[in-house]
Amino acid sequence: MTNDNQINGEYSVKQNASKSQNPSIPEDTEQRAVVYKLLADCYRPPDDMIHEDFETLKGLLCEPSQDIEPEPIEKVKVDHARLFIGPLELVAPPYGSIYLEGDGKLMTGSTENVLHWYGSEGMEVMMKDMPDHIRIELEFMYYMVYREFEAEDEAAEWQKKQQLFLKQHLSQWIKPFEKRVKKGTETRFYRELVEITSRFVLGDLELLEQNQN
DSSP: OBOSSOOOSOOOOOOOOOOSSSTTSOOOHHHHHHHHHHHHHHTSSOOTTHHHHHHHHHHHTTOOOOOOOOOOHHHHHHHHHHHHTOSSSOSSOOBHHHHHSSSOOSSOHHHHHHHHHHHHTTOBOOSSSOTTBHHHHHHHHHHHHHHHHHOSTTHHHHHHHHHHHHHHTHHHHHHHHHHHHHHHOOSHHHHHHHHHHHHHHHHHHHHHHHHHO
């Protein structure tokens, strides 16, 4: 996903203590942006760096560290394909419209609404996938939080946009998506990733709502 002002894919990781009542939800805007970016990246087709990225993510969110050897990358690749790609019926479709419309269809009204969101911010989806793929929606949240971080007078406006997008989209389908992944996954990696994704998305929405009051 790109826009006229290309976001630098490099980011710094700050291990700042969160002031939130939920210690796993950082209040620091830059840290929130990094978390969304890492979450999005962890849904990419697995490569040799994905375990390292996931450990960085867990460190940012103060997730308990387990002294367990990472699963073989080939096992994670097979599970990723089976869950999210096919070629057989998808175990856990990563598309919002599947869950929001209730009829299991793609490219519905909710998908058009997502595209409207992207277009309103001058964004263009470059991935060869549906615009309501979880990775793209998380990437869009990263973009908006990053813009909040850069903003001065408009920071509150960016928070309102983040809150509305989460309420209309990610927060509405993340729990049924989590249920499908946890029921069908054969790896610890995706079980932990979807739990962390769900907890962070819903916790971040709660934090944004508190900030609006």
